Amino acid sequence: MPSPRRWRPSRSTGRASVVETWRPNGYDTAMPTYEKTYLKDIVSRELSLAQRSLGDVAGTSTIEIRPSERPEFGDYSTNLAMIEAKASGRVPRKVAEALTAALAKILSAAGIAKAEVAGPGFVNLFLSPACIRSALRSLLADGDEYGSSQRGGGVRLQVEFVSSNPTGPLTVGHGRQAVLGDVLAALYERLGYDVQxxxxxxxxxxxVDLLAESLWVRYRELFGESREIPEGGYQGEYLKDMAVEVRPIVGAGHKEFNADTLMIFRAQAVTRISDGIRKDLDALGIRFDSFFSEATLHRDGKVDAALKGLRAHNAVYDEEGAVWLRAxxxxxxxxxxxxxxxxxxxxxxVDIAYHMDKRSRGFERVxxxxxxxxxxxxxxxKAALRALGIPETFLSYAVHQFVSLKQGGAVQRMSTRAGRFVTLRDLLGEVGSDVVRYFMISRxxxxxxxFDLDLAKSQSLxxxxxxxxxxxxxxxSLFRKAGVETISPDVDLAPLEAREELELIKKLDLFPEVLETAAISFAPHLVAEYALDVxxxxxxxxxxxxxxxxxERVIAARLALLHAVRIVLARSLRVLGMTAPEEM
RNA sequence: GCGCCCGUAGCUCAGGGGACAGAGCAACGGCCUUCUAAGCCGUUGGUCGGAGGUUCGAAUCCUCCCGGGCGUGCCA
Structure with missing residues (x-):
């Protein structure tokens, strides 16, 4: 069970993988949405009632309400009393006892049935089975919308990812970023953002100039000439194949590499590689809303305009003939x-100009x-945007580390320029999109x-x-056999009284919080962990x-529970971009 | 040198101030006249890289050290 990561205000010293993070705004209670989860909302409400009766002011910033780790600790535990004690200089257990006494007065069958003090001052809360079952009913009512919310309030948000230079096929390394970006985008869609x-x-x-020249060299090789790939150029075999394709199109001339040749071979190379990249992304089930060309920034004067803006804000200086950013x-x-x-x-x-352009296109978050x-x-x-007075929350970086390939026990870094890589396409040919996506997102x-190639290839079972x-x-399969397609909204859930059944409901109840935490923390692997746990x-x-x-009534109740499990699994797989098969 | 990330079971990794540190794989032992056994149950397995510090409480926060990765370009 992943204990969801707590959100923190952004600090430069925080988790470096989240350079900046933010709280979703634009809350809207009209849609199915929870502060935390259905059950935690109930617990939280009763706790603050009890707290208020004691005259304490709820300082909910660091208190935790979370599923108990062991059955004797009840269903949920809170450290509220210990936090409160620290703030007021009182004794934790005393505060906890006062709190449980206050809780005892408001105990309702609808919620907390019992509260106990334990350990250094934990308050352990026991929920009534009926209360836990009510979470299931709420889940079933949300149906396929379970876990979605409108917290994003339709805010326009762009997720930019992959953005690989069109200088070679996508590698296994790009695959990680592709899946990460796509899942982040899906998560924010679930949170009610308008995502691009x-x-x-x-x-x-x-x-790309080097790419063009490298292609040209391979092209000349077809005429028996031996030329050097330029310094820093691209050595990969794929350009040899491309040269063969390009030859009949461009003809036999082009004996010297000049401005014209550059344009022709660049256009050929970029177009062909871009098409290949789109096919690879398609094979991974990733669809972009927009492919943005750097060239347009130059063409439309956006780069000059951005520089002018930086100058106006006194963010640049001239030195040794170059213009520097006062970063x-x-x-x-x-x-x-x-x-x-x-x-x-x-x-x-150019990247600064690009982000200015994103802003002018109306995105509130990127x-x-x-x-x-x-x-x-x-x-x-970030420094440039700051200098220009653009709000800190505008741009966030979701940073990821690299992928190494492990094969035959040896680990190897990849390099597109050196032509040393395994393409995403090759991998997808052997492993399949679902497994690749899971491997990429589960860390x-x-x-x-x-990325253990041998494992991924051989061990699909x-x-x-x-x-x-x-x-x-x-x-x-069970539903097919049962001949049942829908669950009645007022199905009697009372037969669900086994410990396992109530535990399962509590786990399903965590789903909305998992999605939200995964999005806010840029931590999609939490969804993978959670789905595995469910x-x-x-x-x-x-x-x-x-x-x-x-x-009869046991069948109905259990089908309702399993339907809920199916909803959560299907929703999880959907967010991860994986299929949810009806049969295997 | 400086900045950032990682170091947790044999392997791959979760957990990122709370109560006896978790999962998968691997190993060993059980469970199919019954809803898919592609499954379940149990056992074995740990100085949470090391040393100090803060705290009622540290795998988690701070400092230093060790090991691995990435940066530290008038490359992108």
Whole structure:
């Protein structure tokens, strides 16, 4: 069970994988939505009632209400008394006793049935079975909308991810970012944001020029010439294949590499690679709303305009013929060049212009998913936006570490330029989208990911992705057998009284909070963990409890419970971009 | 040198101030006349990299050290 990560105000010293984070705004209670979860809301309400009767002011900032770790600790535990004691200099257990006494006076069958003091001052809360069952009824009422909310209030949010240079096929490494970005986007959609997925194309500049020249070299090789791939150019085999494709289109000339050749080969290379990238993304089930071309920024004068803006805010200075960003004065890691001494803008300059453009397109929030190697640049862009007076909450970076491939026990870093990589397409050919997505998302972003190729290829039976999907399948199969399609809203849930059944309901109750925490903390792996946990609980339950053949009302109640499990599994898999099969 | 990330069971990893540290895989032992056994149950397995410190309480926060990764470009 993942104990959901607590949200913290943004601090530069906070979790570095979340350079900035924020609280969703625009709360709207019209839609199914919870402060925490259905049950925690109940507990929280009764606790504050009790607290108020004691004359204490609820300081709810750091108090925790969470599922108890052991049965004798009840259903939920809170550290409220210990926090309160610390604030007021009182003795924790005394505060806890006063609180439980106050709770005893308001105990309602609808909620907390019993409260006990334990340990250093925990208050353990026992919920009535009816109360727990009411969470199930609420879940069933939400149906396929369970876990969604309108907290985002329709705020326009852009998630920018992958944004790989069109200089080579997507690698396994890009795959991680692709899945991470896509799942983050899906999470924010669930939270009621108006989300756009954008891919930024660096289709201008030195890298694509080098690509064009590298392609041209391969092209000349077809005529028996032997030429050097330029310094920093692209060595990969894929350009040899491409040269063969391109030859009949561009003809036999082009003996020298000049401005014309550059344009022709660049257009060929960029178009072909971009098409390939889109196909790869498609194979992963990722669809972008927008592909944004860097070239348009230059063409439309956005880069000049951004520089002008920075100058007006006294954020730049001239030195050694170059224009520098005063990044350090605005919280950046390092002053950096914006305009080279030869007059060409740097990547950072263009990136600043790009973000100005995002802002002018009306996005209130932007999440950039990037690899950890962009750390310094990120602080520079942030510094520039700060200098321009753009609110801190506008831009957040979701940073992830790299993927290494593990094969035959050896770990290898990949490099597109050196032509040393395993393509995403090759991987997808062998493992399948669902498993790839699960592998990519199941690790926290800030941890390095060793993608074990042998395991992924050979061990599809033992992997968690299959385990979760199988749980969904078993439930679907049961409903087919039972010939039941819908659950009546007023089904009698009273037969659900076994400990396992109530535990299962409590677990399902956590779903909305898991989604929200995963989104806010940029931690999609929490959803993967949670889904696995639910699947595990289901399998254990399903093995011990029969459904068909029991008394009529028991069948109905258990089907209702399993329907709820199916909803949560299907919703989880959906957010992760995985299929929820009806049969396997 | 400086900045950031990681170090938890044999392996891959969750947990990021709370009560005896969790899961999957691996190993060992059980469970199919019954809703998919692609499953379940049990056992074995840990100086939470190390040392100090803060706290009623530290795997979690602070300092230092060790090991691995990424940065520290007028590359992107």
């Amino acid at each position: 997925r954008e891919y930024y194309f660096n289709d201008q500049g030195r890298q 350090e004065d605005f919280g950046g890691a390092k002053n950096s060049v914006l305009i080279r001494s030869d007059g060409r803008p740097t990547y950072v300059m 999440i950039d998913v990037q690899g950890a190697d962009h750390q310094v640049e990120q602080t520079c862009v 926290k972003p800030e941890a390095h990911l060793d 033992d992997n968690p992705a299959t385990y979760i999907q199988y749980a969904h399948t078993r439930i679907a 699947a595990r609980s289901f399998h254990a339950y399903y093995d011990r409890f029969r459904v068909l053949g029991e008394a």
